[in-house]
Amino acid sequence: MILVGCDLHTRKQQVALLNTDTGELWDQQLTHAGDDVERFYAALAPPVTVGIESTGYSLWFHALLQRLGHTLLVGEAAKIRAMVVRKTKTDRRDAQHLRELLKDDRFPLVWIPDPTTRDLRALIKHRLRLVRIRTMVKNGLHAIALNQRLALGPSLWSRQGLAQLQALVLLPHTRRRRDDSLDLLQWLNRHIAELDLHVATAAAADPDARRLMTHPGVGPLTALATVLVLGPVGRFPGSKHVVSYIGLAPTVNASADKCRLGHISKQGSALLRWVLGQAAPLATRGDADLKRVYFAVLRRRDRPKAKVALARRLLVRLYVMRRDQIDYDEFCRRGRARRGGLELARTPV
Structure with a gap:
């Protein structure tokens, strides 16, 4: 069995390997440009267990190891760092530390969602970002209206309120800001409504989500x-x-x-x-x-x-x-x- 401690970065990774059958140890640095990473892990004889710290921008690495049939373990970064006694920190030391944790069966695992769950999370995060952008656009339009003594509050988004907002006589750049913001608001409302339909469909297909929706105030x-x-x-x-x-x-x-x-x-x-x-x-x-x-x-x-x-x-x-x-x-x-x-x-x- 081969244990791999991998200190993963955006453009490169440092690996520290241990062959538990022969006791052989070796270290290597891999760059992510080209196919060096693919060829390195494909050449390892199974079974192979790779340990990394929890980090972002690593989904491609998860997919690669899954395709090759290797086991990937993800550890909690704070606990891994707390186990280090030395204050000297290098990529090589970090990879070796991960390898030792794997060897001693002390690797602090964290739960990693499956690709389908991650994709549904992306749906909800995307909706959240669009809602926040819509809030910014509405605040900007409220500021334009208030500067023209048009204080309607939430009624500004009614049909009559929007008509009064569009009828305001403004200077050229402010008028363009208003018109572009209204167009953007219409686009955001349409796309958020589409995302709401996708969220409702996904929630209806999940028995746990349907059960939670029986609670008052809890929607899809x-x-x-x-x-x-x-x-x-x-x-x-x-x-x-x-x-x-x-x-x-x-x-x-x-x-x-x-x-x-x-x-x-x-x-x-x-x-x-x-x-x-x-x-x-x-x-x-x-x-x-x-x-x-x-x-x-x-x-x-x-x-x-x-x-x-x-x-x-x-x-x-x-x-x-x-x-x-x-x-x-x-x-x-x-x-x-x-x-x-x-x-x-x-x-x-």
């Missing part, structure tokens, strides 16, 4: 994003790990008898945090428990913290629904049964 986008980002929920020991994985857990600074909770860590999927932040206020309209939690936090804190607390509570609910394979009605029934049991236990005999 939120359900599909939750399924795609979390992946197999069996890899999480509990809900606290899910909250930490998404980056909604507070940072902790504890020493001796002092413990201070800070802002949320944001070490996780920014996509899912944004989606949950959009869905959580909608969920309060159909769920009395979430509404009570929101206003309880709002009285003690401010609106942003209440929104984050609501998103965290919604994430835990969706995780439980996926873990137990239940819909919203069953989730509520279990909650009522649990509360009834607690009240019965507190009743004095």
Whole structure:
């Protein structure tokens, strides 16, 4: 068996190899220009296990090793770096360190989604970027309208509001900015609507997403994003790990008898945090428990913290629904049964 520690970069990679049958060690640097990488890995006799750190722009490398039949392991970069004692850092040392972790069976694995999941993630990310661009365009048009004393708020996007915006008498460059922005806004609305149809189709085809959509305020986008980002929920020991994985857990600074909770860590999927932040206020309209939690936090804190607390509570609910394979009605029934049991236990005999 051949173990390969690979320090992967954009234009080159440093590899450190070990033949476990003969004990032979060797190092080599490969450039990504040409077919050097393909010829090198094709010449290795199977079985071959390659270990790399989690990094971006590496999908081509994943596809190459899958095509050659080699095993690719991806490790958590922060944990790999924390295992290094020496402060001297070079590509060769990094590759050798990865090789040693593979040899000693200490390689800190991370979950890697399959190509279909990555492609669906690209769909949601693409929609998110177009929505953000649309927000920028709308803000620019609002600024033009306000500078002309046209303060309509959201009504600016109605048919009458757009007619008033187009009727404004503006200087040449400002007029061109308005006209181009309106054309761009129309293009964005059309393409976002098309992406919404694709998201709805993908969510309807996934049984987990359909189950999550039974929760109030959770539509195809939120359900599909939750399924795609979390992946197999069996890899999480509990809900606290899910909250930490998404980056909604507070940072902790504890020493001796002092413990201070800070802002949320944001070490996780920014996509899912944004989606949950959009869905959580909608969920309060159909769920009395979430509404009570929101206003309880709002009285003690401010609106942003209440929104984050609501998103965290919604994430835990969706995780439980996926873990137990239940819909919203069953989730509520279990909650009522649990509360009834607690009240019965507190009743004095």
